[in-house]
Amino acid sequence: MNTTDMQKRIKEAAADFGWPRIIIALFLAVLFILAPFVKVSIASSLSDIINRFGMNALLVLAMVPMIQSGCGLNFGLSLGVIAGLLGSTMAVQFGLTGWAGLFGAIALSTPFAVVLGWLYAKLLNRVKGEEMTIAMYVGFAAVMFMSIMWLILPYSSKNMVWGYEGKGLRTTITLDGYWNRQLSDFLAVRLSDNFVFPTGLILFVAASCAVMWLFLRSKTGTAMTSVGSNPDFARASGIDINKMRTTSVVMSTVFGAVGILLYQQSFGFIQLYTAPLYMAFPAVAAILIGGASINKASIVQVVVGTILFQGILTMTPSVINSLLQTDMSEVIRIVLSNGMILYALTRKSKVTR
Amino acid sequence: MSNDTPLLRLEGITKDFSGTVVLENVTFDLRAGEILGLVGENGAGKTTLMSILFGMPVIRETGGYGGKILVDGREVRFSGPFDALDAGIGMVHQEFSLIPGFSATENIMLNREIAKGGIIADIFGPRLSTLDRATMHTRAKTAISRLGIEIDPEMKIAEMPIGHKQFTEIAREIDREKVRILVLDEPTAVLTESEAEILLDAVKRLAATGIGVIFISHRLHEITGMCDRVVTLRDGKSVRDVPVGETTVEEIAVSMVGRDMAPPEKNQDNRVFGEPILSVKNLWVDMPGEVVRNVSFDVRQGEIFGIGGLAGQGKLGIPNGIMSLYPAGGEVLFKGKTLPRGNPRTALAEGIAFVSEDRRGVGLLLDETLEWNIAFTAMQSQNRFLKSFLGGLVRLRDEKAMKELANTYIDMLEIKCTGSKQAAKELSGGNQQKICLAKAFCLEPELLFVSEPTRGIDVGAKAIVLDVLRKYNRELGVTIVMVSSELEELRSVCDRIAIVSQGAVADVLDPSASQAEFALSMAGLRESGKNRIKEN
Numbered sequence: 001m002n003t004t005d006m007q008k009r010i011k012e013a014a015a016d017f018g019w020p021r022i023i024i025a026l027f028l029a030v031l032f033i034l035a036p037f038v039k040v041s042i043a044s045s046l047s048d049i050i051n052r053f054g055m056n057a058l059l060v061l062a063m064v065p066m067i068q069s070g071c072g073l074n075f076g077l078s079l080g081v082i083a084g085l086l087g088s089t090m091a092v093q094f095g096l097t098g099w100a101g102l103f104g105a106i107a108l109s110t111p112f113a114v115v116l117g118w119l120y121a122k123l124l125n126r127v128k129g130e131e132m133t134i135a136m137y138v139g140f141a142a143v144m145f146m147s148i149m150w151l152i153l154p155y156s157s158k159n160m161v162w163g164y165e166g167k168g169l170r171t172t173i174t175l176d177g178y179w180n181r182q183l184s185d186f187l188a189v190r191l192s193d194n195f196v197f198p199t200g201l202i203l204f205v206a207a208s209c210a211v212m213w214l215f216l217r218s219k220t221g222t223a224m225t226s227v228g229s230n231p232d233f234a235r236a237s238g239i240d241i242n243k244m245r246t247t248s249v250v251m252s253t254v255f256g257a258v259g260i261l262l263y264q265q266s267f268g269f270i271q272l273y274t275a276p277l278y279m280a281f282p283a284v285a286a287i288l289i290g291g292a293s294i295n296k297a298s299i300v301q302v303v304v305g306t307i308l309f310q311g312i313l314t315m316t317p318s319v320i321n322s323l324l325q326t327d328m329s330e331v332i333r334i335v336l337s338n339g340m341i342l343y344a345l346t347r348k349s350k351v352t353r
Numbered sequence: 354m355s356n357d358t359p360l361l362r363l364e365g366i367t368k369d370f371s372g373t374v375v376l377e378n379v380t381f382d383l384r385a386g387e388i389l390g391l392v393g394e395n396g397a398g399k400t401t402l403m404s405i406l407f408g409m410p411v412i413r414e415t416g417g418y419g420g421k422i423l424v425d426g427r428e429v430r431f432s433g434p435f436d437a438l439d440a441g442i443g444m445v446h447q448e449f450s451l452i453p454g455f456s457a458t459e460n461i462m463l464n465r466e467i468a469k470g471g472i473i474a475d476i477f478g479p480r481l482s483t484l485d486r487a488t489m490h491t492r493a494k495t496a497i498s499r500l501g502i503e504i505d506p507e508m509k510i511a512e513m514p515i516g517h518k519q520f521t522e523i524a525r526e527i528d529r530e531k532v533r534i535l536v537l538d539e540p541t542a543v544l545t546e547s548e549a550e551i552l553l554d555a556v557k558r559l560a561a562t563g564i565g566v567i568f569i570s571h572r573l574h575e576i577t578g579m580c581d582r583v584v585t586l587r588d589g590k591s592v593r594d595v596p597v598g599e600t601t602v603e604e605i606a607v608s609m610v611g612r613d614m615a616p617p618e619k620n621q622d623n624r625v626f627g628e629p630i631l632s633v634k635n636l637w638v639d640m641p642g643e644v645v646r647n648v649s650f651d652v653r654q655g656e657i658f659g660i661g662g663l664a665g666q667g668k669l670g671i672p673n674g675i676m677s678l679y680p681a682g683g684e685v686l687f688k689g690k691t692l693p694r695g696n697p698r699t700a701l702a703e704g705i706a707f708v709s710e711d712r713r714g715v716g717l718l719l720d721e722t723l724e725w726n727i728a729f730t731a732m733q734s735q736n737r738f739l740k741s742f743l744g745g746l747v748r749l750r751d752e753k754a755m756k757e758l759a760n761t762y763i764d765m766l767e768i769k770c771t772g773s774k775q776a777a778k779e780l781s782g783g784n785q786q787k788i789c790l791a792k793a794f795c796l797e798p799e800l801l802f803v804s805e806p807t808r809g810i811d812v813g814a815k816a817i818v819l820d821v822l823r824k825y826n827r828e829l830g831v832t833i834v835m836v837s838s839e840l841e842e843l844r845s846v847c848d849r850i851a852i853v854s855q856g857a858v859a860d861v862l863d864p865s866a867s868q869a870e871f872a873l874s875m876a877g878l879r880e881s882g883k884n885r886i887k888e889n
Contacts, residue, residue: 237730238698
């Protein structure tokens with residue numbers, strides 16, 4: 001009796017956490033166990049995972065408002081990323097360094113993110129039910145348009161423009177001397193030779209998560225969630241559905257902009273041109289792995305999903321490369337992230353209507 | 354086999370959809386050459402009965418049916434529409450099942466095309482044989498002419514007037530050589546009167562050739578005008594089966610609504626009402642399937658005002674229009690002031706609450722907790738259940754207050770659930786309805802619209818819901834406008850009942866009015882005596 005009861009309880013707990021997550025977590029554990037045998041340092045791997053978590057967490061967190069409001073997964077996250085790029089390049093152009101550089105970049109990005117997000121929301125409100133497809137095209141189009149603009153816009157900082165012509169931005173711009181690792185190194189704790197805990201970065205992420213958590217508990221956040229759950233119910237309760245959706249899209253875009261700034265400061269470079277294209281998919285994959293459906297997501301899912309996804313991305317290439325003695329990291333990364341999206345989308349939980 | 358054997362006999366047909374009985378012991382015969390009228394209110398089970406007869410897969414998927422269907426005295430059990438076709442049963446559906454881009458001939462001969470061989474067919478098999486269009490044309494023409502009308506067999510369906518589409522559909526059914534039983538499901542609903550007459554003539558002509566016809570219609574005059582016998586279905590039972598000569602339109606209407614002629618228990622207390630709290634003048638509402646054309650009525654402070662009528666006549670459109678959930682126009686005065694339209698928020702702010710008939714679609718957040726479901730509307734429209742932090746800078750959900758509120762209503766309305774954190778979708782229909790009521794009650798409205806409060810819930814829950822509404826009205830003096838298709842329910846709760854027919858108020862009746870009066874108002878046959886009881 002007792003054992004069956006126990007089994008049942010374990011089963012329920014497992015189902016609650018979700019089999020996909022359990023399997024991925026187990027896989028990750030196996031990789032960690034294998035690591036010492038192929039001479040991959042566990043300490044540096046852990047350090048890597050924590051860093052990558054900090055770099056990507058905000059981009060994943062940006063998915064939450066749009067999921068909650070029923071706009072689906074934000075495949076158009078590149079729009080927020082572009083706003084972030086505009087902000088950071090402008091901060092470099094204005095010669096802002098250190099804290100002024102980082103927060104200047106955030107301040108400069110936000111207006112762009114708000115305007116772009118607002119326009120993007122206008123569009124998404126006209127294509128209800130097809131948001132994700134349209135979002136993907138919006139992302140592609142915006143990135144391509146900006147690829148032209150990066151060449152034309154009148155940037156002149158020597159650190160950013162092509163050396164031989166003196167105009168047009170380079171594909172990669174170093175943040176050395178500006179705000180490279182400004183947050184990551186803030187209060188950073190060196191635990192061992194190859195394990196550094198990026199305290200500042202993690203604190204910033206935690207604060208952002210707290211803001212989102214509080215927002216979802218506010219009146220507006222509650223209304224937004226109800227729009228995602230059942231728009232007809234929300235409307236009958238006097239909620240302006242389009243306004244809620246617009247708010248969620250703007251929020252998502254702003255978080256995307258701040259997210260890329262965190263990514264840059266940790267990575268050390270601003271990546272322009274087609275780079276924003278590669279930001280949306282991993283974020284989508286991470287939140288889906290975290291257990292979010294296409295219209296329900298929570299902060300816990302963001303954290304769990306980002307850790308699992310980044311963990312796999314960090315560990316698989318290093319362990320498997322060492323096992324196979326070839327460099328397949330990029331291939332493995334692409335297969336993994338796209339495979340996970342595919343898997344997650346087929347498993348998306350049905351919404352009761 | 355003797356001549357007495359009926360062409361078709363339904364014997365004790367019973368059907369339930371996951372526990373809800375929709376047909377119970379339905380029995381009747383159909384003889385060759387006979388036209389049988391089948392009448393009943395919406396939801397009486399007509400369509401389900403015809404689906405069983407036609408062997409629709411949906412019946413089998415939902416657990417089959419009980420009872421027997423006998424054709425020529427032999428029991429049959431169809432495993433699909435094709436079996437029914439083979440047995441000689443043809444059906445013309447309420448909605449057209451025609452291919453718009455095909456001509457009449459092609460539609461009539463669909464899947465029965467006459468083919469002629471050819472070299473290609475010889476080599477690759479019969480699937481590639483060519484059509485014998487000349488023969489098909491003649492066949493289609495014959496079928497159409499049997500109906501006694503003229504349609505160009507080569508005309509595309511898309512270009513036809515609606516009446517001709519209906520004829521094409523019937524022609525398709527009678528083209529089968531074997532067809533002996535023809536079911537017409539509200540064939541005249543979409544036709545003009547002159548078209549309907551032609552169709553009725555055609556049906557009579559068909560019956561004369563020995564085809565048995567089951568004719569379903571809401572137009573009772575057509576039934577008495579052409580049928581030989583009329584069977585009434587009510588709440589899934591065949592309650593009446595008489596030759597048409599022995600009955601009248603009025604009697605048929607009464608049999609559809611209910612045989613209980615005694616007025617229900619009356620509200621003995623002499624109730625006094627105040628000034629009109631809600632005045633509706635020339636309201637129109639564009640709600641698909643429930644169009645309101647021109648409705649005017651007054652609701653007095655403190656009363657329970659009922660709105661009844663058959664489905665599709667517009668009764669549901671009235672509250673939905675007033676709450677601005679669908680485009681509407683006309684004048685709505687609430688407490689003497691014009692109620693602005695365009696946003697449900699304004700109606701909510703004025704103190705009007707609405708319990709929607711679409712419980713799962715509009716009434717509930719199925720994936721959310723009961724706490725959310727009950728408190729949400731009050732939170733959004735009245736800023737309740739919010740807690741201020743940092744001197745009002747941040748206002749968050751007051752989860753504790755929400756839980757208390759939910760528990761209060763769970764106790765008060767005897768909602769069966771595992772707790773206030775359960776998701777609304779896990780509750781039974783009756784308990785979901787109670788949640789919807791709790792949501793509305795918690796808004797503390799002055800005027801409450803409840804739309805189909807007992808739809809799809811069991812008898813016990815029905816009684817509780819009605820009781821709660823009555824109590825709510827008596828104890829707190831809240832004016833209630835209740836829309837329902839169940840007349841008995843309206844008569845037992847309401848102080849006055851407006852009957853809506855064809856998008857307009859046909860009559861405002863006292864609940865003690867006779868069954869016949871209600872029935873006639875519903876059938877739209879009672880034009881005179883509008884607002885009979887103006888002020889009592």
